[in-house]
Amino acid sequence: MVATILTIVVCFLLVGVFHLGDEAAVGVFALAATLVGTIFIPVEIKNSQEVTCCQMLIDQNNYFHDNEHLMKVYRALELPQGTPGIWDDVEDTDIACYCTFFENLYLLYSHKIARIEDLDDLFGYRFFIFTNDCYVQEHHLLPTSSSYNEIFRLYEVWIRYRRKRGSPLPKAENAFTEEYLSGALYMNDASRTLEIEVDRFEEKTAAFAIRTLGFDSMSTILNLQTRACEAIVDKSIFYPLSRAELIESIYMDTVLGVFAPDGSLAGFAVLVSGRVSSRNLASDAGEQYGDVLTFDVVVTDPKWRGFGIQKHLTDCAVSLAKSSGCKVILATVSPKNSFSLNNFLSKGFSVSKEGLRKYDSLERSLLRMDI
Numbered sequence: 001m002v003a004t005i006l007t008i009v010v011c012f013l014l015v016g017v018f019h020l021g022d023e024a025a026v027g028v029f030a031l032a033a034t035l036v037g038t039i040f041i042p043v044e045i046k047n048s049q050e051v052t053c054c055q056m057l058i059d060q061n062n063y064f065h066d067n068e069h070l071m072k073v074y075r076a077l078e079l080p081q082g083t084p085g086i087w088d089d090v091e092d093t094d095i096a097c098y099c100t101f102f103e104n105l106y107l108l109y110s111h112k113i114a115r116i117e118d119l120d121d122l123f124g125y126r127f128f129i130f131t132n133d134c135y136v137q138e139h140h141l142l143p144t145s146s147s148y149n150e151i152f153r154l155y156e157v158w159i160r161y162r163r164k165r166g167s168p169l170p171k172a173e174n175a176f177t178e179e180y181l182s183g184a185l186y187m188n189d190a191s192r193t194l195e196i197e198v199d200r201f202e203e204k205t206a207a208f209a210i211r212t213l214g215f216d217s218m219s220t221i222l223n224l225q226t227r228a229c230e231a232i233v234d235k236s237i238f239y240p241l242s243r244a245e246l247i248e249s250i251y252m253d254t255v256l257g258v259f260a261p262d263g264s265l266a267g268f269a270v271l272v273s274g275r276v277s278s279r280n281l282a283s284d285a286g287e288q289y290g291d292v293l294t295f296d297v298v299v300t301d302p303k304w305r306g307f308g309i310q311k312h313l314t315d316c317a318v319s320l321a322k323s324s325g326c327k328v329i330l331a332t333v334s335p336k337n338s339f340s341l342n343n344f345l346s347k348g349f350s351v352s353k354e355g356l357r358k359y360d361s362l363e364r365s366l367l368r369m370d371i
Contacts, residue, residue, distance in 0.1 A: 053114055061122050069097035077129045087135055095140050099148055102127055106154040116161045131155055132171035142215040145186035156181040177244045188251045199316055203307040206261050210316055213255040220265050224301055231302040237334035239359035241297045256316055258309050267300040267309040271317050274326050281330040284366055293321040295331035314347045321371050332364040
């Protein structure tokens, strides 16, 4: 475009020189100079801005490598997951510095100083190995997520850019879902770091405690679920809870854990509150969402079976339903899972429907308890 305009200007000059007088030619040259200046000044400004942005990003990159707080976190992130003591030397202030660094990058993007593709070239890998790290999520980002809203806004822009390009995503199995980001679920983190005891019971001379669970228990919950699944011969009788669903429920529902005498997690239950969600079974029972508490999942450690864990979690569900104004508790059970089915029936549930197809078309019975 610039070359075309320059060619026209040159032709205009030649015409002025050969066909006009000296005074007219001087005027033509003056006009041409003005035109050239008009063309090149914005170009130079744009080039200057690009150079300034480029230099700014280079400076940010150098700052990252020169800052010991940031490098401590980065070195921990680069170690294989499960390495003993991987986070022992990393302090909360180091994590805060890492977050602040990327919050500053978001300001560059939001003020149109830097494009997301510019940020991606230099910082994409370092951003996603941090934000998609299990430990970082569970112990830092999720418990106080509303304090990091710039991180999540940047994440939303960045992940869309990467998916559009088809670029690989580090630790993609832990990526935040589109629903999590678009619904700004990260703004709902009030009191999600506290574990509150809600009940105690004894079975076979063993004392157990039931407590609400927060984000820092996520790995413990999912590890227990994995062990329980491995002990099941017929995998069709249990549909595991996903990590994304667990995150959602810690924010919006109630997650209860049963702790054994040795302090280990012996079982857990996820109770979906009376809210509009595909995980609320209200539509299967013809009920209003707000009237239903859904027993979404219950898991018992194989070594603690026979200690009444599911029955006591059901008692807690009944208490929660009454206190929250729910009129019905619903649950689904595989007809082949006689152990879980009998536990529910013994606590007052009845079979409402049979032959439902749920969770990737697995056969389920719908159980109901009216409060």
